[in-house]
Amino acid sequence: MSAISIMSRAQAFNEKRRKAEEAAVERELDTGCESINFDGVFANDTKDAAMGKGEEELFEKKLSKEEKKALAKAKRDAKKKEKPAKKGSKSNLLEEEKKDDSCADDVAAETAKINLSSDIDPNSEEGKREAALEELSRQNIVVTYENRKGNLHANTRDINVGGVSVAFHGKLLIEETDVVINYGNRYGFIGPNGSGKSTIMKAIAARAIPIPSALDLYFLDSEYPARSDITALQAVMESNDEVAHLEQKAAQLNEAMAEADEDQQAEIQMNLEAIYDRLDQLDASTAEARATSILHGLGFTTTMMGMTTREFSGGWRMRVSLARALFLEPEFLLLDEPTNHLDMDAVLWLEDYLSSWNKILFFVCHSQDFMNSVCTHIVRLDMTYKKLRYYSGNYDMYVQTRRDQDMVQTRQYEAEQRDIAEIKDFIARFGHGTVKMVRQAQAREKLLQKKLEAGLTPLPEADPHWDWSFPDAGQLPVPVLAIENVSFNYPGGKELYSKVDFGVDLQTRVALVGPNGAGKTTLIKLMTGELQPTKGQIKKNMHLKISRFTQHFEEKLDLTMTPLEFFKQKVMPEEPIERIRPLLGRYGCTGDQQSQIMGQLSAGQKARIVFAIIAHEKPHLLLLDEPTNPLDMESIDALARCLNKFKGGVLMISHDMRLISQCAQEIYVCDHKKVTKYRGDIMDFKLHTKKENSKKLAQHMNG
Structure with a gap:
């Protein structure tokens, strides 16, 4: 954008701002003049003038640009002429007194700042x-x-x-x-x-x-x-505070433009351009279209x-x-x-x-x-x-860069350790021999000391490798779980499922995908018996054991207890502490975390404890609802390895492409009141979904 267009936009903005200020003054004159205490204001102004207040501000305003430059140069020259006084001299004592006074001034300034902090507008920046x-x-x-x-x-x-x-x-x-x-x-x-x-x-x-x-x-x-x-929609478009903040920034930049040099003016122009663009975006005439598109x-x-x-x-x-x-x-x-x-x-x-x-x-x-x-x-x-x-x-x-860097760092570490070992060996062998060999040993010892003082290359940080595993609960005859002609709706709500047929066995590796509200979590609740179908039936093997990881996984825990207390009292009361510690440690709850109140742990640390509980339950069937949300990369990889080794069935709801691609053998789409198998892998589904999203967005924007 050219400087001329920016200036025109700035002029339009300033004109708009000036008119708004004039309108505000007129409203004040029409409605609020009687509320102004002119006598009090006049008395305060007179008092301030008597105390000398306001002179510095007036003086600054009267200075021209050349005078300001001259004043700044004079201050710099004065600083250059100052010489450090000798210790104990009279001038040094005066300087110490000045410093004491300065410290007292600083304390007073800080006190004043604290006293004024209560007057800060909480809605201001x-x-x-x-x-x-x-x-x-x-x-x-x-x-x-x-x-x-x-x-x-x-x-x-x-x-x-x-x-x-x-x-x-x-x-x-x-x-x-x-x-x-x-x-x-x-x-x-x-x-x-x-x-x-x-x-x-x-x-x-x-x-x-x-x-x-x-x-x-x-x-x-x-x-x-x-x-x-x-x-x-209104919540998304609620931007009055943002508009006011941007207008204030634009006003400050316009004022700064007058005293800036050429380089600074170019930078200010770029910032002004960005501010005006954002003000245009927040304009009510175009804002609704942007907001609805995002929603x-x-x-x-x-x-x-x-x-x-x-x-x-x-x-x-x-x-x-x-x-x-x-x-x-x-x-x-x-x-x-x-x-x-x-x-x-x-x-x-x-x-x-x-x-x-x-x-x-x-x-x-x-x-x-x-x-x-x-x-x-x-x-x-x-x-x-x-x-x-x-x-x-x-x-x-x-990943590739870090692998290369770690390889170089490891080689450097190993080379340094070999050198140190050789030097120590030489010192040990020849430190008490002939005079010549003793001198060589002493020289080597000094070399070793220099190496240690300079600092050695550390080993690169190794990412943790968790060995998660879910025990084999044994085989069950088919069918393990069958959903037959099931329809479901919540009381008073629309039908969520209509005549769904779906089966699960111990070889099942299914990723369930679909839009929010289509009923993915509801299907899991039907499978566990938490909900009952309005029509049809769900048949389960009487020996089937199901473990479930939900998006509200913390509900399985007592957050006022430590992991050790919780396992000892509620999960494994018959087992000694010596059996509980390694189980928690295998899932990443190690050291101090085992004795820390669970409410103080991160979401990922709590999730690992839940997976340790699932391992103890020894399920035939795992139902996982967004299991990767709280987990870090290493834990997601550990979960993927664990699921691939698991001998039971797995049904997961997830939007993590990496986990699905590593573990799922089939993809089922939950939508339009049905559960249907998708013909393709997760990357095919991703490309298909992106195309569909683009079509839907275009249709939405075109009404």
Whole structure:
């Protein structure tokens, strides 16, 4: 966009703003003049003038640009002429007195700042940041970083902070590491369950490290509130605060343009262009079309868009929050497991949508296929050395790069260890021989000392390799479980299934896919007997044992107990602790976690405990409803290996392409009141679904 067009847009924006201010003044004159205490205002102004207040502000306004430059040059020259005084001299004592006075001034300034903090508008950017930092403190999250010289440029859009440490309840998650996030990149944030990824994202979202104030930040960490006064569409389009914030930023940049040099003006123009584009997007005339397109992509029908948010479950309100984040298009978007509450159709739509995100995207996700499509960079949380490691490319490129780096590092480590062993051997053999050999041994000893002081190459961090397994419960005669001519509807609701025939045996490896609301979870509840069909029947072998992993898997646990207490009292009361510990350890609940209250564990750590319970139950049939949502990459791989070795039947509901491709032998589509077998593999289904989504979206946009 040319500078002329930007200037014209700026002029139009300023004219609009001026008219709004004039209208506000006229309204105040019409309705509120009698409420103004002119005597009080005049008295305060007189008092301030008598105390000398306001002179500095007036003086600054009267200075010309040349005078300001001359004043700045004079200050620099004065600093250069200052010489450090000798220790103990009279001038040094004066300097110490000045420092004491300066410290007292600093204390007074801090006290004044604390006193004024209560006057901060909680809805302002400063108020929101103060509230976020207060919440970090309440959660015992402590953040420190290296304070670099110089002020952060107001218009910069990159983040580069050194020496960052984050502690949670006194435990260091990262220590003295760099946080480098550049504009235009899409970062996938990975690390083991319980390593602190969500806590670190909270710290970044609270701006606990220096982040440019001009960089708009949106952290999606909670569902939209259940309100009866606003529809899903209105909630997404609710952007009055955002518009006001953008207009304020535009006004500040227009004012800064007058005093900026040529390079700064070019940068300000780019920022203004981005702000005006976002204001155009938030314009009411075009906003509704964008909002409905996003909601439709996330699975909302036209009817659902008009429903109030109170009418939705927590998962659907999470989709409303996600739609709102995408609609606002912040310059820095942080997402924590954005695919967890989505069905496969919505995941594929979101994958396409975020793959063209041209601002900053920083998200946690454990879906390899999703990250391959979206990420331009990978950030790995190294738990061993408590550092953030950065890799260019998507997840597959990260795996290859890390494999190559680890190979080089391992060779270097082995070479250093061989050298050290040879030096030690030489010292041991010749340290007490002839004078000549003793001197050589002493030289080798000094060389060894230098090597140790310089630092040795550490072994690369090895990803954990969990050996999960579900015991063989034995064989059962066919049929194991049969669904015969089943129809079902919830009381007062529409028919969800009509004349469904479906069978499961111990060789079944089925992935059940389909849109949300089609009845996938309901089918599992029918199979377990939690629900009864309205028509037809479900036949089960009388010896059949079923274990189930649900999306609400935490309901299996008592979160006030430790894993050891829970297993000893409720799962394996007859077994000694010595038998319980290795079972929990095999599923990744190791060391201190076994004695930690389960309510303090991460979702992935709790899920591993649930899988340990399933192993103890020795089922013939596994029914898994989105088992990968809480798991990290290593745990997903462990689950895939476990399912492939399992001797019983498996039916899984999942949108994780990697797990399905590794474990499922058949794909069944749950939709249109039926359960039908899909002719093809999961990648065929993905391509087919993307084409169908594009057609549906085009039809929706065309009315």
